[in-house]
Amino acid sequence: MNTPTSTQAAASGSDIPRARISRSFWHSVARRLSRDPVTIACTTVLLVIALVAVFAPVIAPYDPYKTSILVRLAPMGHPDHLLGTDELGRDLLTRLIYGARTSLFMGFAPILLATLIGGTLGIVAGYAGGATNMIIMRTIDVFYAFPSVLLAVAISGVLGAGIFNSLVSLTLVFIPSLARVGESVTTQVRNQDFVVAARATGASDWQIIRGHVLSNVVGPVMIYASSLVSVAIVLASGLSFLGLGIVPPEAEWGSMLSTLRPAIYIAPMNAILPGIMIFVTSMCANLISDGLRTAMDVKV
Amino acid sequence: MNATTGNTEADRKAGLEQPILAAENLKKYFPLGGSFFRSQTAYVKGVDDVSFDVRKGETLGIVGESGCGKSTTARVLIRLLTPDSGVVRINGKVVGAPDGISVRDMRRRVQMVFQDSYASLNPRLTIEDSVTFGLRANGVPKKAALEKAHEILGLVGLEPDLFAQRYSHEISGGQRQRVNIARALALSPEVVILDEAVSALDKSVEAQVLNLLQDLKQSLDLTYVFISHDLNVVQYVSDRVMVMYLGKSIEIGPVEDIYARPLHPYTRGLLASRLPMDPRRRVQSAPVTGDPPNPVNPPSGCRFRTRCAWAEHVCAQREPQLTEARGAHRVACHAHIPGSGHSGPAKWEGVDAD
Numbered sequence: 001m002n003t004p005t006s007t008q009a010a011a012s013g014s015d016i017p018r019a020r021i022s023r024s025f026w027h028s029v030a031r032r033l034s035r036d037p038v039t040i041a042c043t044t045v046l047l048v049i050a051l052v053a054v055f056a057p058v059i060a061p062y063d064p065y066k067t068s069i070l071v072r073l074a075p076m077g078h079p080d081h082l083l084g085t086d087e088l089g090r091d092l093l094t095r096l097i098y099g100a101r102t103s104l105f106m107g108f109a110p111i112l113l114a115t116l117i118g119g120t121l122g123i124v125a126g127y128a129g130g131a132t133n134m135i136i137m138r139t140i141d142v143f144y145a146f147p148s149v150l151l152a153v154a155i156s157g158v159l160g161a162g163i164f165n166s167l168v169s170l171t172l173v174f175i176p177s178l179a180r181v182g183e184s185v186t187t188q189v190r191n192q193d194f195v196v197a198a199r200a201t202g203a204s205d206w207q208i209i210r211g212h213v214l215s216n217v218v219g220p221v222m223i224y225a226s227s228l229v230s231v232a233i234v235l236a237s238g239l240s241f242l243g244l245g246i247v248p249p250e251a252e253w254g255s256m257l258s259t260l261r262p263a264i265y266i267a268p269m270n271a272i273l274p275g276i277m278i279f280v281t282s283m284c285a286n287l288i289s290d291g292l293r294t295a296m297d298v299k300v
Numbered sequence: 301m302n303a304t305t306g307n308t309e310a311d312r313k314a315g316l317e318q319p320i321l322a323a324e325n326l327k328k329y330f331p332l333g334g335s336f337f338r339s340q341t342a343y344v345k346g347v348d349d350v351s352f353d354v355r356k357g358e359t360l361g362i363v364g365e366s367g368c369g370k371s372t373t374a375r376v377l378i379r380l381l382t383p384d385s386g387v388v389r390i391n392g393k394v395v396g397a398p399d400g401i402s403v404r405d406m407r408r409r410v411q412m413v414f415q416d417s418y419a420s421l422n423p424r425l426t427i428e429d430s431v432t433f434g435l436r437a438n439g440v441p442k443k444a445a446l447e448k449a450h451e452i453l454g455l456v457g458l459e460p461d462l463f464a465q466r467y468s469h470e471i472s473g474g475q476r477q478r479v480n481i482a483r484a485l486a487l488s489p490e491v492v493i494l495d496e497a498v499s500a501l502d503k504s505v506e507a508q509v510l511n512l513l514q515d516l517k518q519s520l521d522l523t524y525v526f527i528s529h530d531l532n533v534v535q536y537v538s539d540r541v542m543v544m545y546l547g548k549s550i551e552i553g554p555v556e557d558i559y560a561r562p563l564h565p566y567t568r569g570l571l572a573s574r575l576p577m578d579p580r581r582r583v584q585s586a587p588v589t590g591d592p593p594n595p596v597n598p599p600s601g602c603r604f605r606t607r608c609a610w611a612e613h614v615c616a617q618r619e620p621q622l623t624e625a626r627g628a629h630r631v632a633c634h635a636h637i638p639g640s641g642h643s644g645p646a647k648w649e650g651v652d653a654d
Contacts, residue, residue, distance in 0.1 A: 024426050025467075104424035194430075197480075200378050201434030201487060202407035211433055215424035 025215070032251045032295040038289030042284035049281060053100035062091035062167040064098040064251050086256070087263050092270060096277055098251040102217065103174060106236030106245070106252075107229050107281065110167055115173035115225040121175070122182020123217055126207060127190055143176040152235055156244035166245040168231055181224045182217055189216045219296045226289035230282030237278050253278050303365070318392050319353035319522075320523050321377070321410065321491050326386035328352045328369075328376050330513075332596060344595050347643065348547040351385070354491065357526040361538030362557065363531060363570070365592065369547040370527045374495045375472075377525070378412050379403045400532035408438065411484035415496035427453070428464035431483050452482045455519075457512060468554040474505035478512065485520065493525045498533060506617035509538060531574055535559050543567045546595055546603045550624060552628030563631040563645070565608050602634065614641040 033039050041193055061082075068089035076084045083092040125136040143151065144170025155169035189195060190213070198208045239245030246252035248259065256274040264271040327350075329343035347369045357474070360371050375381040377388055377394065385644030387394045387637065390409055394400035409635040412419040421430050428449050435445035449572045450460035450542060455476040468476055477497065478531065484492055494513070498506045517524060528534050535555060542552040562568045590607045593599055599606050605615040612634070620632045634642035 192422075193414045193416055194422045196380060197412070197414060197420050197483065198433060198437070200380060200407055200412050201437055201483075203437030207437045212425075213435070214420050215422065264653040266433065 002072040019226075028162055028294075029295045033291055036291045036295065038287050039295075042287045042291075045280065046288070047275075048175060048286045049100050050104060052097055056097045056101055060091075060097045061297050062094040064088060064090060064094045065249050070269070073270055075262055075267060076269050078277050083273060084267065086260055086270065092273060095251040095256060096253070096273060099253045100277070102157075102246055102250065102252040102256070103233060103236065103281065106163075106166060106170065107233035107285065109186040110174055110232050110236075111228050112172035113167075113171040114178050114228075115221060116173070118175040118178030119182045119217070122179040122184075122221075123186045123209065123213060125179070125251075126183040126186025127205065127213060129187070129190070130214065133183070136179070140179050148173045148231075149235065149238065152239060153242065153244060156239050157213055161244050161247050163246055163250075166239050169239070170235060174228055174232065174233070178225060179272060180219050180220060184218045185217045186213055189213050223289060223293045223296060226292055227286060229285035229289070233285070235284045237274075303605075317424055319389070320356040321354040321525070322352070322389040322390055322392075323373070323377065324351050324387050324389070326373065326376055327384045328372055328381055328390070329384050341451075342596050345547045346382075346595070347376060350544070350547070350549045351386075352542055352549060352552060354523055354525055356490075356523055358539040359526050359537050361526065361534035361539060361541040362527045362544060363529065364533050364544035365529065365570075367546075367592065367595065369546040370529075370544055371495050372547075373544070374412060374493045374525065374527055377442040377493060378407065378410050380412075408487050409489050410491045411487060411489040412492065412495060412496040413477070413480050413484050415499055416482055417500065418468065420480050421476060423468055426465050426467060427458070427471070427479050428460070430468070430479060431486050434483065434487050435513065449482070449486060450524065452485050453479075455485070455516065456482045458482070472505075474501055474509060477501060477505075477509055481509075481513070481516070488520075489522070491523045491525065493527070493630045496529070497526075499528060499529065499530060506533070513537070531570060543570070546592055546598055548603055548632065549631070550604065551629075551631045552622065553626075553631075557626065557629045561626075563625050563629070563636050564604075564633045565610050565635070565645075566604050602632075610635050610645065612642050 017031055045198050051194070068085070070089065071078070071081065071085050072089045073087060074081050074085040074089075076082075078084055081091050081093070086092055086095065105152045121136055123141070125133040146154070152169050152173045156165055159165035159168060165288070195208060198212050203211070236245055237257065240254035241258040243255075243258070246255050248255055253274040257271070257278070260271040260274065313454070317344040326347050327345075330346050330348040332342040336580050336587035350369070350373060352360065363375065364370050372381065373513065374453045376383045379388075387397070389395065390401050390406050395406045396403050401562060405504075425433070428446060431449040431452060432440075433440075435448055436442065440448070448465060453460045458475060463475070463597075468479070471479070475627055477500075479627075480496075481492075494584050501509060513524070514537065516522060525539070526534065526537050538555045540553065541555050541558045543550050543558070543566065551558065551562070551567050556568040556569065559571065562571055566588065588607055593603065593606055593618075599616070601617050602608070602611070602615040602620050605611040608615070610633075614634050617641075618635045620637060622630045622632045623637045625636050627631050633645075634640040
């Protein structure tokens with residue numbers, strides 16, 4: 001950051017007429033992110049996976065459901081099947097490509113929903129304080145009593161398998177922790193003098209939340225949410241693995257891992273492939289989250 | 301105080317005589333130890349029955365040691381805290397009363413500058429956004445708000461072209477406090493409450509900001525309530541001074557009068573505790589000893605009696621009321637109230653009489 005020096009030069013009486021140096025906070029975060037090679041690389045990987053998932057019908061060489069008794073568990077590098085086939089002779093590359101659709105969706109959609117719902121609950125609880133805070137936060141504390149995996153399994157077990165029910169159960173699992181982050185940051189911000197000063201101008205609560213609270217709360221909540229994406233992917237895969245998530249024959253990395261599990265001694269590479277995809281995707285999400293945290297850690 | 305009759309009476313004598321801001325019997329008690337399961341039993345009497353007037357165009361200084369209720373008074377005045385009893389009047393109209401002036405309208409006329417220049421600016425907003433926020437919240441269109449903000453920034457000595465787009469961490473403490481002043485002035489208030497507004501600044505910057513405040517007062521026709529623990533600064537800026545002790549107003553009067561001939565033993569002690577310019581006349585022993593008593597359970601009668609050299613029997617019996625001593629100079633001390641049963645003020649060595 002060498003911008004302050006240039007302004008000081010301008011301020012100390014040189015001929016520079018204007019020094020429009022500052023930009024918005026998010027602008028500077030984006031600029032710092034774009035200079036971080038790890039974040040760039042991870043974003044690229046995720047984007048490629050996302051694009052492949054979107055264009056799956058165009059890219060995938062085979063029908064993901066077409067089985068063949070003749071080429072079961074074909075090894076990697078098979079002339080017809082680049083990454084081999086699974087236990088029913090379905091093309092693995094195709095299934096991985098189609099699986100990216102559900103797996104990415106299950107990684108991002110619940111987090112997005114939980115951030116919206118949990119963040120709102122947290123901001124309301126933190127800003128209102130008092131009895132409202134107590135009712136919201138104590139209710140959320142109840143969810144903390146259960147380990148998140150157990151909670152997801154329990155909710156999915158009650159609702160039954162299927163993509164929509166998994167979405168609901170994962171969202172419910174992530175709401176409490178996101179609400180708690182939102183609440184603690186809002187409580188800090190609420191008592192700052194600038195919020196008090198804003199109240200003294202006669203601004204309404206809604207105007208204060210929009211103008212002063214959100215800008216300070218969105219950052220920490222977003223960092224935390226992005227770190228949860230990988231957890232969501234793994235958890236969704238876990239649900240599918242247990243038969244509580246995506247129903248076969250639909251392709252999903254977790255359920256593929258589950259069905260290929262018995263084959264791990266016969267064709268280990270085939271069985272590991274979905275696991276590698278889960279690992280790469282969640283790793284990328286985590287590293288982007290780290291980069292985001294560093295980029296937002298501005299000395300303010 | 302009956303709000304309705306008070307209002308019409310105030311309307312009748314509206315004019316120069318009428319105080320622009322008046323506090324009447326303000327009380328603010330903070331409950332202690334109360335929680336969901338336990339009922340509140342004790343209260344900190346932050347502001348206990350304080351009344352004063354601020355006349356148009358003057359600066360009223362409020363002094364006192366930490367915890368005496370200066371800031372609480374300020375926050376009650378601008379309704380960041382709701383008083384437990386008592387009323388605040390703006391131009392005679394009761395704030396928050398149905399036939400008075402709404403809290404929202406009051407806030408357009410009364411603004412406040414806080415002590416911590418850093419904490420009172422949102423780190424995520426540019427300076428112009430901080431200044432325009434109040435205007436936008438009051439329905440001023442964006443373009444007009446920006447123009448107004450730039451104009452005010454110019455008034456407080458911050459070239460808008462250089463500073464408008466910066467963030468609070470990109471400017472110095474003095475500049476930040478100028479932004480806070482600009483923010484308070486953006487709504488064109490009549491009264492500005494300065495709560496320790498210069499206390500956190502370096503002495504040289506403090507002087508600049510004080511001069512700026514004096515200039516703004518002239519050019520914008522402002523009225524100040526200036527809260528500080530710094531006796532010299534209060535002497536410099538104030539027309540009248542109110543001294544507070546443990547939630548009470550104990551002495552109020554014209555600044556020259558208070559500083560030259562303080563009546564209350566606490567005010568005398570405060571003034572005697574200042575460092576003299578002449579090192580040969582330095583303070584030999586502390587003029588006021590001990591800590592202030594616990595505000596949860598203040599002493600009976602006069603709250604200062606536990607630290608007062610003049611304390612007599614009557615001081616524990618009855619609480620002294622603010623009583624006119626010399627013209628506009630009023631004091632709450634039995635020693636200065638004729639017929640109170642007190643034998644009268646002792647000779648005091650710490651402060652020169654005249």
